[in-house]
Amino acid sequence: IAGITQAPTSQILAAGRRMTLRCTQDMRHNAMYWYRQDLGLGLRLIHYSNTAGTTGKGEVPDGYSVSRANTDDFPLTLASAVPSQTSVYFCASSDEQGNTDTQYFGPGTRLTVL
Amino acid sequence: GQNIDQPTEMTATEGAIVQINCTYQTSGFNGLFWYQQHAGEAPTFLSYNVLDGLEEKGRFSSFLSRSKGYSYLLLKELQMKDSASYLCAVKDSNYQLIWGAGTKLIIKP
Numbered sequence: 610i611a612g613i614t615q616a617p618t619s620q621i622l623a624a625g626r627r628m629t630l631r632c633t634q635d636m637r638h639n640a641m642y643w644y645r646q647d648l649g650l651g652l653r654l655i656h657y658s659n660t661a662g663t664t665g666k667g668e669v670p671d672g673y674s675v676s677r678a679n680t681d682d683f684p685l686t687l688a689s690a691v692p693s694q695t696s697v698y699f700c701a702s703s704d705e706q707g708n709t710d711t712q713y714f715g716p717g718t719r720l721t722v723l
Numbered sequence: 724g725q726n727i728d729q730p731t732e733m734t735a736t737e738g739a740i741v742q743i744n745c746t747y748q749t750s751g752f753n754g755l756f757w758y759q760q761h762a763g764e765a766p767t768f769l770s771y772n773v774l775d776g777l778e779e780k781g782r783f784s785s786f787l788s789r790s791k792g793y794s795y796l797l798l799k800e801l802q803m804k805d806s807a808s809y810l811c812a813v814k815d816s817n818y819q820l821i822w823g824a825g826t827k828l829i830i831k832p
Contacts, residue, residue: 649824650824651727651810651812651822651823651824651825652766652810652812652820652822653822654819654820657819667819699765699766711756711768711771712820714765714766714767715765716764716765717764717765
């Protein structure tokens with residue numbers, strides 16, 4: 610079934626630890642995104658990639674890094690996790706960076722940093 | 724700053740009609756999206772408006788007024804499965820989506 614997968618589904622992490630959230634899409638979409646969703650707030654863009662080999666910073670990039678070695682994969686790394694990074698993380702992809710491209714979301718990763 | 728405003732929560736009755744409003748102030752405008760998000764799940768696309776007017780898609784319709792910075796999502800013949808959060812998002816001048824906090828819709832029998 611075509612779509613976006615994320616791993617892990619959920620994770621409890623000690624502060625200071627390094628963590629990589631995985632995201633893979635099989636729709637051959639050029640653009641990919643990482644969002645965090647916190648209660649009472651809208652989805653906030655962390656990082657994005659318009660095409661393989663390029664990445665850009667979103668609204669809340671501090672403490673996170675990404676890479677886009679190929680079209681399908683877009684991992685998000687927390688180098689040294691802090692409690693404020695406790696959130697639900699969604700990966701999304703879209704066919705083109707333009708007016709009408711629709712973003713399709715993965716199932717999310719629920720991360721708790723203690 | 725950029726801002727998307729929507730009511731936090733709304734309650735409606737099964738079989739009725741509900742209108743969820745969204746107002747926005749963004750740097751540029753390249754379209755407005757509505758997404759549905761059931762609790763614990765990912766957002767899923769509902770509608771897209773870039774020109775003024777009403778877009779109808781089955782039981783759901785979405786309206787846009789660019790001059791007023793205003794949109795609404797209209798849900799007709801409400802069903803229990805429509806209980807979800809509805810997210811309004813605007814694509815700004817950088818083609819990034821700016822998201823509202825969402826409106827939690829509670830459907831009562």
